[in-house]
Amino acid sequence: MKTDVLVIGGGPAGMNAAIEAARAGASVILVERQAHLGGQLVKQTHKFFGWAEKGAGTRGIQLAEEWARAVEEHKNITVLLSSEAIGLYDDGAWMIEQEGKLIPVYPKKIIIAVGAQEKTLPIENADIPGVYGAGAIQTMMHVYGVLPGEKYLIVGAGNIGVILAYQLAQAGAEVKAVVDVLPKLGGAYWVHVTKIRRMGIPLYMKHTVIEIKGDQWVESATIAEIDEKFQPIPGTEKELDVDTIAISIGLSPLTDLMYQAGVELIWIPELGGLVPVHSENMRTTKPNIYVAGDASGIEEATTAALEGKIAGAVAAKDLGLTVNDSDIEEWKNELGQLRDAPLLEKLRHGLHKLHEAAKERGLQ
Amino acid sequence: MLPIDGIPTTEDILAKAPPAERMKKGAVAMIECWQEIPCNPCVVSCPTGAITMESLTAIPQIDFDKCIGCALCVAACPGLAILLVDSSKEDGDRVSIPYEFPLPEVGETVDCLNHEGKVICEGVIEKVVHLPAVNKKDKTPIVTIKVPKGYALQVRFFKRR
Ligand SMILES: Cc1cc2nc3c(=O)[nH]c(=O)nc-3n(C[C@H](O)[C@H](O)[C@H](O)COP(=O)(O)OP(=O)(O)OC[C@H]3O[C@@H](n4cnc5c(N)ncnc54)[C@H](O)[C@@H]3O)c2cc1C
Ligand code: SF4
Numbered sequence: 453m454k455t456d457v458l459v460i461g462g463g464p465a466g467m468n469a470a471i472e473a474a475r476a477g478a479s480v481i482l483v484e485r486q487a488h489l490g491g492q493l494v495k496q497t498h499k500f501f502g503w504a505e506k507g508a509g510t511r512g513i514q515l516a517e518e519w520a521r522a523v524e525e526h527k528n529i530t531v532l533l534s535s536e537a538i539g540l541y542d543d544g545a546w547m548i549e550q551e552g553k554l555i556p557v558y559p560k561k562i563i564i565a566v567g568a569q570e571k572t573l574p575i576e577n578a579d580i581p582g583v584y585g586a587g588a589i590q591t592m593m594h595v596y597g598v599l600p601g602e603k604y605l606i607v608g609a610g611n612i613g614v615i616l617a618y619q620l621a622q623a624g625a626e627v628k629a630v631v632d633v634l635p636k637l638g639g640a641y642w643v644h645v646t647k648i649r650r651m652g653i654p655l656y657m658k659h660t661v662i663e664i665k666g667d668q669w670v671e672s673a674t675i676a677e678i679d680e681k682f683q684p685i686p687g688t689e690k691e692l693d694v695d696t697i698a699i700s701i702g703l704s705p706l707t708d709l710m711y712q713a714g715v716e717l718i719w720i721p722e723l724g725g726l727v728p729v730h731s732e733n734m735r736t737t738k739p740n741i742y743v744a745g746d747a748s749g750i751e752e753a754t755t756a757a758l759e760g761k762i763a764g765a766v767a768a769k770d771l772g773l774t775v776n777d778s779d780i781e782e783w784k785n786e787l788g789q790l791r792d793a794p795l796l797e798k799l800r801h802g803l804h805k806l807h808e809a810a811k812e813r814g815l816q
Numbered sequence: 817m818l819p820i821d822g823i824p825t826t827e828d829i830l831a832k833a834p835p836a837e838r839m840k841k842g843a844v845a846m847i848e849c850w851q852e853i854p855c856n857p858c859v860v861s862c863p864t865g866a867i868t869m870e871s872l873t874a875i876p877q878i879d880f881d882k883c884i885g886c887a888l889c890v891a892a893c894p895g896l897a898i899l900l901v902d903s904s905k906e907d908g909d910r911v912s913i914p915y916e917f918p919l920p921e922v923g924e925t926v927d928c929l930n931h932e933g934k935v936i937c938e939g940v941i942e943k944v945v946h947l948p949a950v951n952k953k954d955k956t957p958i959v960t961i962k963v964p965k966g967y968a969l970q971v972r973f974f975k976r977r
C-alpha cells in the first residue's frame with residue numbers, strides 16, 4: 453500500500469494527526485493495534501480538565517468517541533484496526549501485521565504516536581497473578597466490565613494512581629491503601645487526591661510495598677515507611693489484606709519503533725525516560741519521521757491531541773500541501789498555556805532540555 | 817496538609833468559605849479548588865458571571881453576592897471541587913455535592929464524612945437532581961444532604977449504612 457502519511461497509533465495524538473494531515477489533503481493510513489480507536493482515553497471515565505470550550509468537563513471516553521467519529525468520517529483516512537506496526541524494512545516499507553498477515557506500507561511521511569508503557573515494580577513476586585499495571589486494571593474495568601479483585605493496594609500516588617482509586621471505589625471495590633515513596637504529593641492534582649481522602653481511602657506517603665505474599669494469587673501485601681535513602685524503617689511494617697495490587701509508578705514512552713528506524717533518543721527523566729529528540733514542530737532527527745503524544749514525552753491527552761494536530765499539519769506542509777500556519781501557531785500557543793501551570797515546573801524543565809537538544813541538532 | 821496528603825487544614829477551608837451572612841440567605845457555591853491547574857469549566861458554566869479567573873491556570877475567584885446557588889458549576893467541575901452550602905434553615909444546614917456513585921434514596925439516613933473521610937455526624941438525604949455537565953451530553957447527579965446546624969463547612973461526603 454502507498455500513502456502520503458502513515459500514522460502509527462490511534463490514541464488522541466494519532467487520531468488528531470490523521471485528521472489534520474487529511475484535512476490538508478494528504479492520503480492517510482492510520483494503524484492501531486487494538487480493535488478500536490481511542491488509546492488510553494477509552495479507559496478514562498472521569499471528566500477532564502482544560503478549556504471548557506475545548507472539551508474540558510467531558511469524560512475522556514466521550515472525547516475519544518468524538519475524535520474517532522471524525523477520523524472514520526474523513527474520506528482521505530484509511531483506518532486499519534487490530535494492526536500493529538512492527539518495523540521499518542530496508543526498502544522503505546513499514547511492515548504492518550494484521551491478524552497474522554503482513555501488509556507493507558510505503559509512506560512518504562510517518563507520524564509515530566504509539567503512546568507509553570507502564571513502569572514495573574522491581575520487587576520479588578511482582579509477577580504473580582493479582583499484581584497489575586494500573587492501565588491493565590482500567591482496561592478490565594472499563595473495556596471488559598470486570599474487576600480482577602475486591603481488595604486493592606495501589607502503589608504510586610500520581611494522578612493515575614489516585615484516579616484509579618476513585619474508579620475502583622465507584623466500581624464497588626475496597627481500596628485498602630494508596631502508597632507513595634515521596635514525602636509529599638508529587639504530580640497529582642490535589643482535587644483528585646481530596647476526592648479519595650474524603651471517602652476515607654488511606655494514603656501513606658513515604659511508604660512502599662516491601663513484600664507481596666501469595667503463590668497462585670496475591671494473598672497480602674506488606675507496606676513500610678521508608679527513610680531518606682528509600683530504605684524501609686524496621687518496625688513500621690503493616691500487612692494489608694489485599695487480593696490485588698495496582699502499580700502506577702509512572703510511564704515511559706514506547707520507543708522501540710523509533711529506535712529501530714534510527715530516530716535519535718535522549719534520556720530526560722522529567723519526560724518519562726528515553727524520549728525522541730524532536731522540535732516544537734514534532735520533527736525528529738530522521739527526515740520524514742514525526743512524533744506526537746506520550747510517545748514523544750509523557751504528558752496528557754489534551755497536550756497529546758495538540759501535538760498530534762501539529763505533527764499532522766507539519767507533515768502535510770512538508771509534503772508541499774497548503775496548511776494554515778496560523779493554526780499551527782495557535783496550537784503551539786495553547787500547548788504553552790496548558791504547560792504554564794506552576795505544578796508543571798518539572799515538565800517545563802524537561803521540555804527545555806529537549807528543545808535545547810533539538811536546537812543543537814538544527815531541528816526546525 | 818494539602819501538599820502532603822491531600823487534606824485541607826481549617827485555614828484552607830475557611831479561606832474558601834462564603835461569609836456566614838451569605839450562607840444564612842440560602843444555598844451558595846463554595847469552591848475548594850486549591851491549585852493553579854489548567855482548567856475553567858466553572859467559569860464558563862456560571863449563568864450569573866459569579867466565577868472569574870485571570871488566566872486558564874489561575875485559581876477561580878467567586879463573588880458570593882452574585883451567586884444564586886443554581887449548582888451548575890457543581891455539575892461542571894471536573895475536579896468535583898465545588899459544592900453548595902446553605903445555613904438558611906432552622907432544622908439543619910444543607911450541603912449539596914456531586915455524587916458519581918449508586919444513588920441513595922431521598923429520606924435515607926447516612927453517615928457524613930469530613931475532608932479526612934472520618935464520620936462526623938448523621939445526615940439525611942433530602943434531594944437528588946441531575947444537572948448538565950459543560951458539554952450538555954452528560955449529567956452529574958447532585959445530592960443534597962441535611963446535616964446538623966454548624967456542619968456545612970465540614971461535611972464533604974457520605975457513607976450509606
Ligand atoms: C488513569 C489515567 C488517567 C488519565 N487522566 C487524564 C486526564 O484527566 N486528562 C488528560 O488530558 N489526560 C489524562 N491521561 C493521559 C492520557 O490518557 C494520555 O496522555 C493520552 O492518552 C496519550 O495519548 P497518545 O495518543 O499519545 O497515546 P495513547 O492514548 O497511549 O495511544 C497510543 C495508541 O497507539 C497504539 N499502538 C502502540 N503501539 C502500536 C503499534 N506498534 N502499532 C499500532 N498501534 C500501536 C496503542 O494501542 C494505543 O491505542 C490519563 C491517563 C491515565 C492512564
Ligand atoms: S451556584 Fe450557580 S450562580 Fe453560584 S457560582 Fe455556581 S453556577 Fe454560578
Ligand code: SF4
Nearest residue numbers: 849855857858893895
Ligand atoms: S472547574 Fe473545578 S477544578 Fe476546574 S478550575 Fe474550576 S473549580 Fe477548579
